[in-house]
Amino acid sequence: MTQEALPSHLSGSIEEGPVDLLPVSTSETFDVEPPYVPGDEELAALEAFPDRFLDREQSWLHFNQRVLELSEDPKLPLLERARFLAIFASNLDEFFMVRVAGLKRRIAAGVAVRAASGHLPKEVLESIWATTAELMERHAAVFQDQIIPALKSEGIELVRWADLDLDEQKKCKKLFKERVFPVLTPLAVDPAHPFPYISGLSLNIAVLVRNPKTKKERFARVKVPPIFNRFVPLGNQRFVPLEDVIGEHLKKLFPGMEVLQAHTFRVTRNEDLEVEEDDAENLLAALEKELLRRKFGPPVRLEVEESIDPEVLDLLVSELGITESEVFRLPGPLDLRGLHDIADIDREDLKYDAFVPSTHKQLAPVESASPVDVFKTTRRGDVLLHHPYDSFATSVQRFIEQAAADPHVLAIKQTLYRTSGDSPIIDALVDAAEAGKQVLVLVEIKARFDESNNIRWARKLEHAGCHVVYGQVGLKTHCKLAMVVRDEVERGGGIRRYTHIGTGNYNPKTARLYEDFGLLTTNEAIGLDVAHLFNNLSGFSRNAQYDELLVAPDSVRDGLIDQIHAEIGHHQAGRPARIRLKANSVVDEAIIDALYLASQAGVPVQLLVRGICSARPGVPGLSETMEVRSILGRFLEHSRVFWFENGGEPQAWIGSADMMHRNLDRRVEVLVRLPGEQPVEHIGALLDLAFSPETGAWELDGDGVWKHNGGTGDLQKILIDKQRRRGRSSSRTPAAQDPASSR
Structure with a gap:
């Protein structure tokens, strides 16, 4: 895709309605006109690689896999590993609510437009089922086989009901009677009661009860109240899942009935209210408006405990209207987002060292304790x-x-x-x-x-x-x-x-x-x-x-492409040239193609991408000078930075825009060119550190596989240590050192 060949939904629409209120920037944004324009030969060299874009959905799943790998890292503090398990679960929930839901809408509407990767929506969806099933099983295994035993060795126990002693059972019985029972509402299914609505992301108990007189069996659903702790504290840093407490006292909810079975399950629904960024979604505008009016979206995933009775599962699948591929059987407990509560317990020895941000040196008080103006x-x-x-x-x-x-x-x-x-x-x-x-x-x-x-x-x-x-x-x-x-x-x-x-x-x-x-x-x-x-x-x-600004939806894409082309011109003229971008996601085909052109011309290209990256680095003849890294850790790497060597006079931009269709086409985004040399040098030094061979990071290869490079340097820890040294230095102010200052 060339610079001119923008996504088709831009054609004609950019000047309709209120969009044209944002004026297009002019070439005055740059010191010189971009000296390079790709010719037919260069464009043909790109078209020779029809599979040059990685699938964005798989790339996102690989990002969440990197989060999961953090939970598997024994070098990280234990409670932080538990937190990464919770983050993985939350991330995957949103992926199903938004991305999987969008694919299902397109398939249901008969919109079979290939993605930039060349895959049809149905093909992408099938690959998602396989990858997510593997990741969810791995997620559960990390929790069961690594985190639970490691927590126990530190005196923190996550137990099931059968593991409770008599005193703990009595405590849970009292909790159920006084606080939980008044909140619960069992919903039965019979000719007078249709199958209840199951809200998205709620944890539920499927109960099978029998009338001892008529011997008729009935299905009922009990929602686990989200207002209580997901893991009930028992004292002495022991915890039991709330659904275990409820499940043990189901007879209180169904007096006179025999409780035959109880199984937890969880439904994920389409809860996205935003039009997605690809061409196909514009054909579904009417459907999107309908979704905005609807209170609840259709289900896109059913999680069940692996011990669930087949007949109960068949009932859930039938009533929820989902397919077998959307069912995920997992060892309990389900919904590990609740591990945030475990990660928050008062065990500082099992967490990252305490970190307090310091005041920027230009804003730090020097001669008094009063805040700087x-x-x-x-x-x-x-x-x-x-x-x-x-x-x-x-x-x-x-x-x-x-x-x-x-x-x-x-x-x-x-x-x-x-x-x-x-x-x-x-x-x-x-x-x-x-x-x-x-x-x-x-x-x-x-x-x-x-x-x-x-x-x-x-x-x-x-x-x-x-x-x-x-x-x-x-x-x-x-x-x-x-x-x-x-x-x-x-x-x-x-x-x-x-x-x-x-x-x-x-x-x-x-x-x-x-x-x-x-x-x-x-x-x-x-x-x-x-x-x-x-x-x-x-x-x-x-x-x-x-x-001094680039403003989307009018000028961010074109402005960045002009900057990339300018680097090609500098390289061809023998001047210093290099491109370094830091973003959450790099998906936009026009931007990636411009980066490919730069790489084909010999310009070094470095991308630091937290999440999705559709570019294929290191492909002979396409992207041999391109390097893609990802750094995850204690802090969420959220900044967007665009740094250009610019013939020996570097420029840097920061702003809100990721390299995605939604950011560049349907959002008001701003990038600002940093004034002065010092801020640009600061950004450059940070990128130098991020791409140092010693800095630990995941690296992407041309097949879409991410592998950790084995580097031992922790970028965020290095910056924390630097900040602490600066904080100690700034605390020794003249006012603090001068005995007269107390007068």
Whole structure:
């Protein structure tokens, strides 16, 4: 696929409706026009590799396999390994709810469009069943054979009902009687009671009971209440699954009946409310609208304990309307998301060493304990933040809080995609509005699985007097922007814009767990670009020109391809050339083809991809100079970085966009070119470390297989240690060392 051969759903649609409110960037974004344009020979060399794209669904499953491999790593702290098992389970749930559900919709609608990998939806789905079955069995085996014995050796026991002593049974009996029993609602199936609705991701007990007089057998369903601990604490760090407690007391729910059998099961349903990014999904727009109106989606997976009675299983399969391939028989207990609770227990000796982010050196107090004035610091120079190593609370959060309290601040404008309900960011925006400042908040209420939360705090902002807008029809607003307009006339500076552009959400909780970059700047060109963009999003401005930004859906793909082509030109002219990208996913065919062209021309290409990668590195004649790595660990590698050697004058961009159709075509995304040499050098040094032979990482080969390279260096630990050294150094401030400072 060439640069011009974009996905067909872009053709004609980009200029219809509100999409064209986002103006296309011009070549002014670059210092020079890209000196290279691929010719027929180069394009033919690409077309000679019709299978050059890996299947994205299998690539995602390989990503979750890497998460599973972390749980198998004996070098990691034990409770962290348990947490990775829970993360694997949550990841797979979402994969079925979204990706598998999308494939099933296409098949049901008769849409047989081949994916970029060349596979039909039915072929992809069949490969998913095989791979997920293997992974789920491996997941259960790790839990049973590795984690449970290792926990027991450390005095933490996950036991079943048969393992409880008499005192523990009495404790569970009391818990059931006083707390669990009042909540339970058994639902029987008979001529007067149809088969009950089974909600998605709920854990259930299938019960077979018999009337001792008539000898008739009936089926009933008991839902395991999600409001209680998944694993019931018994004391002395012993835990039993909640369904075991309920299962032992089923006679209380069916008095006068004989309980013959009880088996746990779990259903995953289609719960995706977002149009997917490939061509086929646009043909299903009517179906998507129907799904938005429906309260419940169809089932896509049934998990059962391997001991389930065949007749009970046949009933579930028949009533749920699923196929045999969608049934997964596993050793109990099911639903290991509850291992998060086990990982949270108070055993610091079995967890990662405690880590507290430190204040960025430019924002750290020097001569007093008072917080640094973020505006004063940012006027002195740009601040490149790297979370979670740099504290979010003492940088971005403080930026918004100081803006809310500063009488010289006239306006605050911010995008919010996901945040926590008790966020100090929300509180600061409310305070600013109540203080009479102009506050514009662009809320993306369609953020997947956060819809209800976002609506709730959007209303809170509206009630406080903030101007809340919801972006443009047909586009999700995914960019991470905050702008503060400050009156500095008294300082001789007039009106000044302070801008933050990030790669992660304005969420103080996830900022401690997600790796992200952010730029605080007073750069006038960047500030003007962001001001125009906010006007585009909240009003009907059409005339903005972006000098320092790339903005999707109009210019991110083309802008990055121009940069890639420029590197080819530099290489052909004998100047230094190299391309390094860091992203969550690299799927877009046009971007990948441009990277292939660069590799064919001899340009070194390095991709650091956390999740999905559809590119095939190291293929002779196609991608011999391409290297693809993946780093997982304590923090979720979430930042998006685009670094170019640029003939010896490196450029770097950061932003919100992954290399996926949905990001480049149906979202408002922003990349900003980092101003100044120091931030670019910082990004370059980080990438040097990530691609060092000593740094441990998974490496992708041309067949789509990921293998760990055996490196012993832990990128995140190295950065944590560096941050700690910096924190100790900054704590020895002149104020702390000067005896006079106490006066």
